[in-house]
Amino acid sequence: MSTVALTLDEVYQLAYACLSKAGADHANADAVATTVQRAERDGSVSHGLFRIPGYVATLESGKVNGKADPQPELVTPALVRCHGQNGHAPLAIARCVDMLASAANTCGIAALSLTHSHHFAALWPETEALAERGLVGFACVSYMPMVAPAGGKEALFGTNPISFAWPRPNNIPLVVDMATAAMAMGEVQIAARDGHKVPIGTGLGAQGELTDDPREILKGVLLPFGAHKGSAISMMVELMAGPMVGEGFSFEAAEEDNGDGGPPQGGEFILAIDPKVMGGDNWAEHAEKLFEKLEAIEGIRLPGQRRHKMRKDTGSREVNIELVEKLRGLAG
Amino acid sequence: MSTVALTLDEVYQLAYACLSKAGADHANADAVATTVQRAERDGSVSHGLFRIPGYVATLESGKVNGKADPQPELVTPALVRCHGQNGHAPLAIARCVDMLASAANTCGIAALSLTHSHHFAALWPETEALAERGLVGFACVSYMPMVAPAGGKEALFGTNPISFAWPRPNNIPLVVDMATAAMAMGEVQIAARDGHKVPIGTGLGAQGELTDDPREILKGVLLPFGAHKGSAISMMVELMAGPMVGEGFSFEAAEEDNGDGGPPQGGEFILAIDPKVMGGDNWAEHAEKLFEKLEAIEGIRLPGQRRHKMRKDTGSREVNIELVEKLRGLAG
Numbered sequence: 001m002s003t004v005a006l007t008l009d010e011v012y013q014l015a016y017a018c019l020s021k022a023g024a025d026h027a028n029a030d031a032v033a034t035t036v037q038r039a040e041r042d043g044s045v046s047h048g049l050f051r052i053p054g055y056v057a058t059l060e061s062g063k064v065n066g067k068a069d070p071q072p073e074l075v076t077p078a079l080v081r082c083h084g085q086n087g088h089a090p091l092a093i094a095r096c097v098d099m100l101a102s103a104a105n106t107c108g109i110a111a112l113s114l115t116h117s118h119h120f121a122a123l124w125p126e127t128e129a130l131a132e133r134g135l136v137g138f139a140c141v142s143y144m145p146m147v148a149p150a151g152g153k154e155a156l157f158g159t160n161p162i163s164f165a166w167p168r169p170n171n172i173p174l175v176v177d178m179a180t181a182a183m184a185m186g187e188v189q190i191a192a193r194d195g196h197k198v199p200i201g202t203g204l205g206a207q208g209e210l211t212d213d214p215r216e217i218l219k220g221v222l223l224p225f226g227a228h229k230g231s232a233i234s235m236m237v238e239l240m241a242g243p244m245v246g247e248g249f250s251f252e253a254a255e256e257d258n259g260d261g262g263p264p265q266g267g268e269f270i271l272a273i274d275p276k277v278m279g280g281d282n283w284a285e286h287a288e289k290l291f292e293k294l295e296a297i298e299g300i301r302l303p304g305q306r307r308h309k310m311r312k313d314t315g316s317r318e319v320n321i322e323l324v325e326k327l328r329g330l331a332g
Numbered sequence: 333m334s335t336v337a338l339t340l341d342e343v344y345q346l347a348y349a350c351l352s353k354a355g356a357d358h359a360n361a362d363a364v365a366t367t368v369q370r371a372e373r374d375g376s377v378s379h380g381l382f383r384i385p386g387y388v389a390t391l392e393s394g395k396v397n398g399k400a401d402p403q404p405e406l407v408t409p410a411l412v413r414c415h416g417q418n419g420h421a422p423l424a425i426a427r428c429v430d431m432l433a434s435a436a437n438t439c440g441i442a443a444l445s446l447t448h449s450h451h452f453a454a455l456w457p458e459t460e461a462l463a464e465r466g467l468v469g470f471a472c473v474s475y476m477p478m479v480a481p482a483g484g485k486e487a488l489f490g491t492n493p494i495s496f497a498w499p500r501p502n503n504i505p506l507v508v509d510m511a512t513a514a515m516a517m518g519e520v521q522i523a524a525r526d527g528h529k530v531p532i533g534t535g536l537g538a539q540g541e542l543t544d545d546p547r548e549i550l551k552g553v554l555l556p557f558g559a560h561k562g563s564a565i566s567m568m569v570e571l572m573a574g575p576m577v578g579e580g581f582s583f584e585a586a587e588e589d590n591g592d593g594g595p596p597q598g599g600e601f602i603l604a605i606d607p608k609v610m611g612g613d614n615w616a617e618h619a620e621k622l623f624e625k626l627e628a629i630e631g632i633r634l635p636g637q638r639r640h641k642m643r644k645d646t647g648s649r650e651v652n653i654e655l656v657e658k659l660r661g662l663a664g
Binding site: 075076077078079081106107108109110111113136149151152154156164166176178180225226227229230232233235236238239240242243244245246247248249251252271273275277278279280282283284286287289290293294297299300303 | 409411441442443445468483484486488496498557558562571572574575577579580581584607609610611612619629631
């Protein structure tokens with residue numbers, strides 16, 4: 001794969017130019033470009049510039065409003081609600097985080113219900129933003145039906161990621177971010193391309209049979225991680241990011257989607273907890289005792305460490321040259 | 333196995349008599365006996381009378397206070413805190429549920445931090461109690477280190493159950509209740525006794541090797557369900573039921589425990605969400621669309637249905653005769 005070196009500023013500028021050309025206003029283009037830049041910075045390539053064609057497609061098809069002006073509202077002392085105005089999620093989230101954090105500081109716990117939004121990024125940006133404010137963060141979204149419930153053979157659940165962040169004063173936060181599918185669709189595609197097998201349990205072939213051949217799974221469906229238990233968690237995500245916040249299920253979003261290749265409309269549930277209010281003064285040093293035990297185990301790394309290690313490198317990033325050329329075309 | 337038929341009233345009376353004889357006052361004996369009776373009623377035998385010797389042991393050793401008088405406190409409009417006074421959890425939970433539900437009705441979301449309590453039951457009683465009040469419920473506790481983190485070989489996490497309940501007006505709630513261990517220790521013991529194999533991934537043998545022989549796992553450790561992803565969820569439970577609510581980790585609880593065979597001291601985190609406040613008027617009928625899709629899949633049953641089916645039978649329950657004789661001895 002040929003690559004070209006882009007500085008992080010160039011990553012941002014390229015993303016911004018594509019979004020702007022496709023009709024996004026400054027606030028929206030800036031929010032999405034910042035999210036994309038952070039993903040490239042942290043080595044989360046599949047959520048970086050790779051996603052720009054999808055973002056652009058939704059602006060060009062008119063499915064997503066590039067001039068969305070979402071305004072968070074404090075519905076109760078502990079509940080922030082935000083109508084996303086059919087924009088991409090990053091602007092709405094950026095505008096909600098401080099209000100959500102403030103509510104959590106006041107009440108010990110607070111939640112955000114985000115609706116009418118199009119989420120196409122990782123979840124760690126929002127949970128990490130809460131952890132940077134000293135809060136425990138949790139977030140989930142449902143995304144595109146491509147996972148069969150355990151016991152079923154047809155796609156019903158989305159890949160339905162969840163994220164959890166734990167703040168560590170004077171240290172980088174612990175951040176979990178994972179799909180509740182056994183494997184991301186992109187990883188299955190790469191295994192198929194490279195001729196590798198995948199573990200049994202990753203997905204089913206076209207006839208509903210368990211298989212370790214990724215080419216068969218691409219004709220069939222993914223499975224949830226962890227069989228019935230993971231399936232229950234994926235179902236919880238459908239409910240929490242759906243009717244609980246006033247939005248639809250992933251199968252409904254797909255039915256209503258125009259198929260432009262970008263993210264469908266959906267909801268997001270974000271939870272913020274102030275451990276100082278809930279757990280008392282000793283929470284932070286106490287938590288370190290678990291992390292010490294975990295880090296003493298050979299081969300175990302706390303979740304989120306790799307991203308932060310990448311982040312220390314402020315230099316340029318190698319980006320697929322064909323992607324960069326494509327984006328330069330989109331930027332005009 | 334020889335059994336004896338006990339009415340549900342006799343189940344309660346037998347449990348109550350044992351607890352009372354061991355020093356529990358009326359309020360505490362009543363709360364635990366009610367929890368045990370409900371477990372027997374719902375066919376959740378491993379949380380029924382089977383647990384009474386453990387409850388009694390903690391009262392006799394003095395580890396648990398049979399006269400605990402826990403008083404929930406509304407710390408903020410959305411946060412209930414309760415010091416369990418080192419009693420068994422059922423009384424504290426029963427006293428907290430209405431305050432927690434009321435806070436969720438007011439704020440849309442509310443949480444309970446329960447500390448200094450001894451939890452030895454399933455989690456569905458508390459999440460289901462919230463669902464019966466029209467709320468989405470979530471609860472977790474950490475329990476006894478017997479699970480190795482994915483990548484490790486020694487027990488660090490508890491079996492760390494989580495429960496999630498979704499209210500269904502005019503229908504029985506959907507209730508998930510599951511350990512984040514791949515298999516409950518009791519099931520491994522039964523497989524060993526009966527000479528059955530268990531799935532690879534259930535646990536490790538004494539040398540840290542993957543094995544499908546349950547006898548080897550009993551010399552080693554359990555694993556989390558779902559490999560690294562389930563391990564991350566088990567870690568979240570350690571943090572949420574530990575320092576986040578002001579309590580310890582399962583490994584700390586075990587270190588401080590007197591080894592009387594009953595439950596160690598620990599914390600519990602309970603979340604209650606009012607979907608009407610957060611999601612709007614349409615939440616309930618909307619959610620049914622997912623349940624219809626799930627129930628249309630052959631072989632899939634919504635979580636919690638079996639318990640409710642058992643519950644309709646108000647007749648007597650068959651209980652192991654040796655257990656009943658033992659309990660009659662304890663009741664004096």
